[in-house]
Amino acid sequence: MDKLRINASGPLDGEVRISGAKNAALPILMAAVLADSDVVLSNVPELRDVATSCRLLECLGAQVEQSGHKVSIKPQGITEFCAPYDLVRTMRASILILGPLLARYGQADVSLPGGCAIGARPVNLHIQGLKAMGADIEVEDGYIKARVEGRLKGANIFMDMVSVTGTENLLMAAVLADGETVIENAAREPEVVDLANCLIAMGAIIEGAGTDTIRVTGVERLSGVDYRVMPDRIETGTFLVAGAITRGRVTCTHADPGSLEAVLSKLEEAGAHIECGEDWIKLDMKGEQPKAVSIKTAPYPAFPTDMQAQFCVLNCLAQGTATITENIFENRFMHVPELMRMGANMSLEGSTCIIEGQQGLSSAQVMATDLRASASLVIAGLMAEGDTVVDRIYHLDRGYEHIEDKFQGLGAKVERIS
Ligand SMILES: CC(=O)N[C@H]1[C@@H](OP(=O)(O)OP(=O)(O)OC[C@H]2O[C@@H](n3ccc(=O)[nH]c3=O)[C@H](O)[C@@H]2O)O[C@H](CO)[C@@H](O)[C@@H]1O
Numbered sequence: 246m247d248k249l250r251i252n253a254s255g256p257l258d259g260e261v262r263i264s265g266a267k268n269a270a271l272p273i274l275m276a277a278v279l280a281d282s283d284v285v286l287s288n289v290p291e292l293r294d295v296a297t298s299c300r301l302l303e304c305l306g307a308q309v310e311q312s313g314h315k316v317s318i319k320p321q322g323i324t325e326f327c328a329p330y331d332l333v334r335t336m337r338a339s340i341l342i343l344g345p346l347l348a349r350y351g352q353a354d355v356s357l358p359g360g361c362a363i364g365a366r367p368v369n370l371h372i373q374g375l376k377a378m379g380a381d382i383e384v385e386d387g388y389i390k391a392r393v394e395g396r397l398k399g400a401n402i403f404m405d406m407v408s409v410t411g412t413e414n415l416l417m418a419a420v421l422a423d424g425e426t427v428i429e430n431a432a433r434e435p436e437v438v439d440l441a442n443c444l445i446a447m448g449a450i451i452e453g454a455g456t457d458t459i460r461v462t463g464v465e466r467l468s469g470v471d472y473r474v475m476p477d478r479i480e481t482g483t484f485l486v487a488g489a490i491t492r493g494r495v496t497c498t499h500a501d502p503g504s505l506e507a508v509l510s511k512l513e514e515a516g517a518h519i520e521c522g523e524d525w526i527k528l529d530m531k532g533e534q535p536k537a538v539s540i541k542t543a544p545y546p547a548f549p550t551d552m553q554a555q556f557c558v559l560n561c562l563a564q565g566t567a568t569i570t571e572n573i574f575e576n577r578f579m580h581v582p583e584l585m586r587m588g589a590n591m592s593l594e595g596s597t598c599i600i601e602g603q604q605g606l607s608s609a610q611v612m613a614t615d616l617r618a619s620a621s622l623v624i625a626g627l628m629a630e631g632d633t634v635v636d637r638i639y640h641l642d643r644g645y646e647h648i649e650d651k652f653q654g655l656g657a658k659v660e661r662i663s
């Protein structure tokens with residue numbers, strides 16, 4: 246099994262090209278099921294989750310060709326409607342196939358995704374919303390079995406909690422439903438907006454994406470599309486934090502500064518000098534140690550839970566003491582004990598982590614437990630004397646494209662070992 250070996254690297258310096266967003270690419274790949282002609286996507290990151298999504302589409306009968314960052318999908322041949330356990334268990338976002346299959350073909354059997362390292366992650370809101378649109382749904386033998394006679398019906402849906410994939414699933418179901426659907430308390434994440442833009446380019450009628458009320462007027466058919474996936478704001482944030490903790494200078498190109506306001510404002514509070522252009526962000530610490538910053542995660546536009554682990558590391562290496570409160574997932578501090586093994590001064594009180602900053606960390610063999618926890622251990626290794634070895638990096642390969650090459654391009658000592 247692959248591992249990453251990281252050594253103390255001095256200030257990072259240089260440019261890194263940001264890839265397409267995993268969390269936008271995955272729903273958009275699933276949306277191809279809704280089209281009645283070819284869908285061609287560009288800026289799709291080469292990630293394990295993307296490969297899994299392509300396998301899932303093929304398993305349904307679609308023809309999928311992947312060449313670099315381009316994925317072409319011919320959805321016309323879909324004749325199977327089951328997302329099997331073997332695929333779903335490796336990627337929770339497989340649940341995003343439920344809405345499109347049901348809306349387009351009236352049936353879907355999707356293995357129930359299990360709990361995972363960061364929390365239980367139920368899908369009750371996805372199921373309730375689809376039921377409100379007229380679907381019959383049973384959970385049997387570990388599968389969500391959904392059926393509808395004819396088209397789904399437009400409905401008014403109030404989501405009890407803000408759910409990103411829940412909003413996306415219901416949005417993809419609503420675009421082919423009969424009549425108007427209103428999704429209230431919808432997620433406002435930029436990836437929801439990217440999906441909505443792609444659906445609109447396919448012929449869907451959607452208003453309000455990016456606000457908490459999305460209105461959809463269902464249409465009878467959607468056509469294929471050529472669509473470019475938005476830049477990955479979490480990958481961008483991860484490289485900026487790596488620049489900040491190493492007191493370096495990092496420019497992210499092909500990025501989307503508008504999707505990162507909460508993160509950039511916390512980096513500025515930490516003492517970073519930030520400059521943005523239309524599609525680039527430059528961070529310069531001018532050789533200074535960052536200052537500790539307190540954070541509370543919450544749905545967009547507030548601070549993203551997917552950047553929480555990386556900011557834990559920033560605080561471990563900052564001047565002062567700060568608290569980080571995780572409000573989205575009940576078990577998303579799995580990186581804390583690993584960082585403590587590297588000498589970090591941290592303690593947990595319920596959903597809050599209290600962190601006292603210091604100048605450096607010590608190396609250790611550490612284990613990645615989930616995607617962003619893994620990223621946090623890699624950046625921690627950049628400020629630890631000796632070899633830090635991060636095990637179980639298949640989590641990282643789910644969400645970061647060529648991570649070791651990108652870090653090497655910034656002067657970091659990060660290498661993949663078998
Ligand atoms: C593929 C993708 O886009 N993944 C992102 C998505 O995950 P995902 O869409 O799975 O996360 P949600 O926004 O749904 O989860 C938010 C909260 O709602 C709860 N919940 C959700 C659905 C439901 O039916 N019932 C329920 O109780 C969850 O347990 C969690 O506590 O948003 C998360 C929150 O920004 C990010 O960390 C993930 O990177």
Ligand SMILES: C=C(OP(=O)(O)O)C(=O)O
Nearest residue numbers: 268337338551616617644
């Ligand atoms: C939790 C994440 O992803 P997923 O929802 O795909 O598990 C993430 O991207 O940090």
